[in-house]
Amino acid sequence: MKSNLLIMAAVALFTAIVLLGGIIVGAMVLNKNDNTNNTPGNSQAVSLDAAPPAAPETISIPGYAQLVMKAGELMQDVELYNPAGNPCYFIISIILPDGTEVYKSGPINAGQKTDVIKLSQPLEAGTYKDAVLKYSTFSSTNDEPMNGANTKFTLEVVE
Incomplete structure (x- = not known):
């Protein structure tokens, strides 16, 4: 054993x-x-001195499901903004479903917003489905146009 x-x-x-x-x-x-x-001359070696690839510049576009405005008034309490960190400034237009542009902003820099906007014409009370916020974007460094966006939203105009 x-x-x-x-x-x-x-x-x-x-x-x-x-x-x-x-x-x-x-x-x-x-x-x-x-x-x-990792020996010198080996084609599989990677140099640590090489710069990493540049990250693509992206643009953040805010979305709105609904905006509410007052009927018959040109001045509206509406906040439109350009998120901080964007490499561009915005020019934002509000376009009704029939194609009528009722607002166009001046340049809105990254991190800035509007508090009050002035419409080009007073609006009648009602619900405007598929209104468009058109974002035109321009480089902050050289004013060159960049990618823009059109976002649909519901515009509620109340008495």
Whole structure:
């Protein structure tokens, strides 16, 4: 019984030594391969001095489901804004579903907003579904046009 126990212990020890040796040899081989891939002149090497690719400039466009205005008045309490961090300024137009432009802003810089807008004509009370907020965008650095957007919303004009 003791001899069987000794044999089993010896086999377990031998197995552990072989397994540990395999792990050590495998790690050495992998480390050697990693070092050869980073040698000068190897086409797979990547220079750490290279500049990372530039992130594309993106423009955040706010969306509105509904705006509410007062019937018969030119001055309206409406907040339109250009999110901070945008690389451009906005010119925002409000266009009725029939194509009539009733408002066009001046330049709205990133991080700025309107509080009051002046319409080109007073509006009649009603619901104007599929009105459009047209965002024309221009570079803050050179005034060149950039990508714009048209977003649909419901304009609710109340008495």
